[in-house]
Amino acid sequence: MLLSFDLHGHLGQFQFDAKCDLQMAGITGLFGPSGVGKTTLLRAIAGLNRTLEGRIELDGRVLQDSDRGIFLPPEQRRIGMVFQDSRLFPHLTVRGNLELAKRQARDKVIPLQKVIDGCGIRDLMDKPAPSLSAGQRQRVAIARALMAAPKILLLDEPLAALDFASRQHLMGFLNDSATPFPMVYISHSVSETLSLCDPLILMGPGCIDAVGPTDEVGQRLPKRRGHAEVTHYDPATRQLTLTLAEHAPELEAGQVVGLVSEPRWLRSGSTE
Numbered sequence: 626m627l628l629s630f631d632l633h634g635h636l637g638q639f640q641f642d643a644k645c646d647l648q649m650a651g652i653t654g655l656f657g658p659s660g661v662g663k664t665t666l667l668r669a670i671a672g673l674n675r676t677l678e679g680r681i682e683l684d685g686r687v688l689q690d691s692d693r694g695i696f697l698p699p700e701q702r703r704i705g706m707v708f709q710d711s712r713l714f715p716h717l718t719v720r721g722n723l724e725l726a727k728r729q730a731r732d733k734v735i736p737l738q739k740v741i742d743g744c745g746i747r748d749l750m751d752k753p754a755p756s757l758s759a760g761q762r763q764r765v766a767i768a769r770a771l772m773a774a775p776k777i778l779l780l781d782e783p784l785a786a787l788d789f790a791s792r793q794h795l796m797g798f799l800n801d802s803a804t805p806f807p808m809v810y811i812s813h814s815v816s817e818t819l820s821l822c823d824p825l826i827l828m829g830p831g832c833i834d835a836v837g838p839t840d841e842v843g844q845r846l847p848k849r850r851g852h853a854e855v856t857h858y859d860p861a862t863r864q865l866t867l868t869l870a871e872h873a874p875e876l877e878a879g880q881v882v883g884l885v886s887e888p889r890w891l892r893s894g895s896t897e
C-alpha cells in the first residue's frame with residue numbers, strides 16, 4: 626500500500642516542507658527530535674490539520690490535493706490515529722467504545738477477543754471510560770483503533786503512559802497486528818523504535834532527513850549515554866550494580882549500559 630505526501634506550509638514561525646513516497650507494510654518508525662513536526666505530519670495525513678498545503682495519496686486514493694481543492698475530512702480517510710492523550714467516548718464503557726469502533730469497520734476485522742487479550746483490557750471491559758487511568762485509557766485507545774479496521778494506523782507515542790511490562794506485551798501484539806493494518810509509529814525511545822519499526826523515517830526541522838531500512842537509517846539514531854551510580858559492588862564476583870540516575874525507558878534490565886572510567890575504588894576493593 627503506497628502512501629505519498631508532499632506537504633508544505635507554516636505553523637506560526639515553524640516552516641514545514643516534507644515529501645515522501647512510502648511503501649506501507651508492517652510498522653514504519655517516525656523518529657526525530659522534539660518539535661521537528663512529527664505530530665504535525667501525522668495529523669495532516671489523518672486530515673486533522675488544514676494548515677499544510679499540498680498532496681496526500683493513500684493506496685491510489687487522493688486524500689488531499691490543494692491545487693484541485695480536494696480535502697477529504699478525517700472520517701472519509703479510513704485512517705486510525707492514537708495520540709499520547711487519546712480520548713474515549715466518555716458516556717460509554719470500554720466495551721461500548723470498542724463496539725462503536727467495530728461498527729465503522731468495513732473489512733479485515735481482528736476478532737474482539739484477540740484485541741482484548743493483546744491490549745490487556747479483559748478486566749476493564751465494563752468500566753466507564755472516564756474511570757480509567759492514563760495507561761488503561763491508552764491501551765483501550767489502541768484496541769479501539771484496531772477494531773475500527775483502518776487502512777493504516779498512525780500511532781503518536783502510544784505507549785508513553787505504560788509500564789515496562791505492558792509496553793513489552795503491547796509491542797508484541799502491535800507487531801503481530803501490523804500485517805492487516807500497516808502503521809506509522811512515533812516514539813522517542815530508541816530501543817522501542819529499533820525493535821519494533823522497519824523501515825524508518827528520520828525527520829529534521831520541518832523536513833524528511835532520511836527514509837530507509839532500519840538496518841541502515843537506524844545507525845543514525847542517537848546513542849544514549851546513561852548516568853548511573855554504583856549502588857553495590859561484590860568483590861568476589863567483581864559484579865557491579867548500577868542504578869540509573871534518570872528515567873531511561875529505552876534501557877532494559879540486564880542491558881550493559883556503559884563503562885566505568887577511573888574505577889579507583891575497584892582497585893582498592895572498596896566502594897568508598
Ligand SMILES: Nc1ncnc2c1ncn2[C@@H]1O[C@H](COP(=O)(O)OP(=O)(O)OP(=O)(O)O)[C@@H](O)[C@H]1O
Pocket residue numbers: 636637638639657658659660661662663664665666
Ligand atoms: N497550531 C500551531 N501553531 C503554531 N505552531 C505550531 C502549531 N502546532 C505545532 N506548531 C509548531 O510546529 C512545530 C512542530 O510541532 P510538532 O508537535 O509537530 O513536533 P513533534 O516533532 O511532534 O514534537 P514532539 O516530539 O515534542 O511531540 C513546533 O515548533 C510547534 O511549536
